[in-house]
Amino acid sequence: MKSVKYITHIKNVKGLTDKEKERLSKIEDKFTFRANEYYLGLINWDDPEDPIRRIIIPTEDEFVEWGALDASGESKYVRVPGVEHKYRDTALFISQDTCGAFCRFCFRKRLFMHENKEVTRRYDEGIEYIRNHPEILNVLITGGDPLIMSTPKLEDLIRKVAEIPHVRIIRIGTKIPLFNPYRILEDSSLTDMIQRYSNGDKKIYLMLHINHPRELTRQSRQALKILRQSGAALVNQTPMIRGVNDHPQVLADLFLQLNMLDVPPYYIFQCRPTLGNKTFAVPIAEGWNILEQAKDRVSGLGRRARLVMSHKTGKIEILAVTPEHTVMKYHRNADPANRSKVMIYKTNPEAFWLDDFEEYKAWLKQEGLEGDTDPYTYW
Numbered sequence: 001m002k003s004v005k006y007i008t009h010i011k012n013v014k015g016l017t018d019k020e021k022e023r024l025s026k027i028e029d030k031f032t033f034r035a036n037e038y039y040l041g042l043i044n045w046d047d048p049e050d051p052i053r054r055i056i057i058p059t060e061d062e063f064v065e066w067g068a069l070d071a072s073g074e075s076k077y078v079r080v081p082g083v084e085h086k087y088r089d090t091a092l093f094i095s096q097d098t099c100g101a102f103c104r105f106c107f108r109k110r111l112f113m114h115e116n117k118e119v120t121r122r123y124d125e126g127i128e129y130i131r132n133h134p135e136i137l138n139v140l141i142t143g144g145d146p147l148i149m150s151t152p153k154l155e156d157l158i159r160k161v162a163e164i165p166h167v168r169i170i171r172i173g174t175k176i177p178l179f180n181p182y183r184i185l186e187d188s189s190l191t192d193m194i195q196r197y198s199n200g201d202k203k204i205y206l207m208l209h210i211n212h213p214r215e216l217t218r219q220s221r222q223a224l225k226i227l228r229q230s231g232a233a234l235v236n237q238t239p240m241i242r243g244v245n246d247h248p249q250v251l252a253d254l255f256l257q258l259n260m261l262d263v264p265p266y267y268i269f270q271c272r273p274t275l276g277n278k279t280f281a282v283p284i285a286e287g288w289n290i291l292e293q294a295k296d297r298v299s300g301l302g303r304r305a306r307l308v309m310s311h312k313t314g315k316i317e318i319l320a321v322t323p324e325h326t327v328m329k330y331h332r333n334a335d336p337a338n339r340s341k342v343m344i345y346k347t348n349p350e351a352f353w354l355d356d357f358e359e360y361k362a363w364l365k366q367e368g369l370e371g372d373t374d375p376y377t378y379w
């Protein structure tokens with residue numbers, strides 16, 4: 001198998017000058033760095049604004065104090081080690097604390113920084129929890145990236161999940177086909193395994209994380225083709241990231257290429273206010289306008305993506321933004337009281353998150369929830 005060399009120190013990145021290495025090494029002490037030679041090879045080093053570079057190479061702007069480490073309050077929904085249960089029918093298995101590389105804007109960067117109870121490699125308690133909750137129809141295996149695991153290890157977890165009669169859909173959240181397509185191209189046991197478990201009774205979905213059309217190389221396209229042929233359903237979700245895909249034409253190109261690859265565009269995420277992410281975030285109003293312009297350039301097939309904010313109270317779709325009003329609706333709700341709730345707030349061009357709207361602040365105050373922060377907030 002072609003081994004892809006992983007690089008865990010900025011000083012070993014060949015494309016950077018010595019001065020850049022010295023400057024950027026300071027960031028490693030705060031936010032972990034990880035890349036690999038294949039993905040670094042996609043960077044145009046002559047372009048300081050290259051989008052692939054932006055995804056993977058640190059920037060000093062990450063030092064700007066903004067946001068929280070657990071911006072969506074995920075840790076609040078951990079029921080037993082490794083299992084989050086926020087939405088009635090869906091549970092998350094946080095099975096890994098590493099990825100094929102680390103996106104600088106990762107909303108789970110806390111998993112790479114701390115010992116924590118959110119990740120487990122011992123699955124029995126989590127399996128027992130899911131078995132005891134017949135309302136769980138979907139299990140998302142995520143992390144980190146589950147495809148970092150060897151195929152036998154991943155199969156061990158998938159088998160245990162698949163044996164639970166009420167679980168019908170098993171999702172795998174992954175960026176490995178983009179970060180290291182050789183993981184798929186050179187291990188046919190992975191696709192054989194997917195075929196065994198995506199069998200009509202159960203279905204495996206791969207929740208891909210493709211940020212930019214340039215990630216779709218010959219190798220990654222081939223990897224996606226093989227995965228689809230194995231019987232997995234593929235969908236794509238990406239945050240809108242400043243300097244990566246915050247342009248209508250980039251998103252339109254991405255949607256078209258996804259359509260060509262039979263990968264429906266599923267979610268465009270509002271960049272979460274995660275610590276270090278100010279430089280990557282696009283305000284809600286601006287992001288909605290960019291996405292609308294992108295949709296204007298593609299057919300209905302490309303227009304399937306919803307702009308959503310993964311708020312701690314639920315997944316909120318941004319339906320429309322006018323100069324006066326921003327219209328949002330709960331797409332998934334953690335609290336049944338929010339089911340399909342519509343919010344029409346005064347547009348705030350500077351709002352990055354629900355908490356930036358005056359109406360939401362007023363509601364928090366009214367409910368006495370103003371200090372409702374999570375253990376990782378603003379440390």
Ligand code: SF4
Pocket residue numbers: 098099100101102103105106107108109143144145174175209
């Ligand atoms: S692939 Fe996902 S989990 Fe991994 S670093 Fe990127 S955003 Fe984070």
